[in-house]
Amino acid sequence: MLEDNVLQSGNAGFPTYYDILLACLPVPLLFGVLVGELSSISPQLSTNAGALLSALLLWHLLFRKPPTGGRGPTEPSV
Template sequence: MLGRIQLPSGNAGVPNVSYYDLALAVLPLPLLVGLLVGKLFSVPTQVGVSAGAALSAIALGHLLFRDPPTRRGPRGPVGGSSA
């Protein structure tokens, strides 16, 4: 027992990535795509970045107001069954 090392989280080192973690990680992608479109094509950079920012803002609004994080999780109770 003395030689065993137990992680404080109890999840054996596997990160617990939620839907919202992934959504926040990909939130800047429309902005970066807009920047690349502005640089590579004949679209003004300001227009590309503005379009990407608008898409990111729409996605953020959806995450905050249409599908907000709750204690139960984004798709129902933690246990998976809704009673």
């Protein structure tokens, strides 16, 4: 009875390469902030370095290895 109202969500299985890397985007920035606060390195320098690493990761995702194709079915389900 409940199963009749369940919506199909396309590919809701394991996370893809892009899902994992998108989840990792803030990690270098947060690491830079943490290093700046806990070490003798300037917080501004370490935060900027972390932001640069995050930007490089985003550049890789968008331009070096962009996602192609869709996740779910291309035809509407009936």
